[in-house]
Ligand SMILES: [Fe+2]
């Protein structure tokens with residue numbers, strides 16, 4: 001197996017191999033919250049991820065309601081713009097803190113962490129590209145709204161495709177990151193990265 005983080009690209013993987021998530025079998029997800037080392041940081045990490053998933057779901061529901069005609073253009077714009085901006089800011093801010101503050105500490109816990117956290121950091125770059133594509137498509141959609149008709153339909157489908165891809169990449173990344181971060185916190189204790 002290659003040691004290169006590009007060997008497990010976010011777009012095509014269906015989880016991390018046991019060689020990278022080497023603590024996953026020792027700390028299976030259903031047992032996390034009952035473990036004596038499960039603390040505030042692990043709980044906060046999972047809560048942030050749950051809230052990012054929820055924000056993504058809400059955006060997809062709003063777009064679906066607009067497509068089905070349950071929301072008309074003005075109501076869609078009012079619901080969509082602030083939620084979309086909050087989602088992207090939350091996501092980008094979370095990844096910046098991980099890259100700068102937390103991932104270096106996890107890498108320092110054990111040399112075997114290096115590969116996994118390099119991979120998560122390369123996920124962040126790919127997701128950032130998907131964020132920019134989705135943002136551009138969202139701007140085109142909002143610009144098209146006053147014109148109505150087929151201009152809106154085309155822009156909405158462009159936005160939907162871009163954001164669907166972003167949310168799929170994010171879902172895979174969040175799950176894989178949890179498989180690395182939470183077992184590491186349980187193994188080494190939260191003070192090791194606090
Ligand atoms: Fe991340």
Ligand SMILES: [Fe+2]
Nearest residue numbers: 049094098177
């Ligand atoms: Fe994260």
